[in-house]
Amino acid sequence: MHCDDKRTLFVLKQGIEDTWDELKKIDFDDKDLIKKLSEDIQEYFEYKNSPSN
Secondary structure, three states, X not given: OOHXXXXXXXXXXXXXXXHHHHHHHOXXXXXXXXXXXXXXXXXXXXXXXXXXX
């Protein structure tokens, strides 16, 4: 895996963690934020499992 790929995965993971923390603070009471978290997780795994990585 190229260092740029690792950096991209790190940034995506950090975004997921930040969104998760924000949701915990508001007792998971924001459907838009939950949707964003779901999309971010999907993007992370798609990127991680893509053939170019």
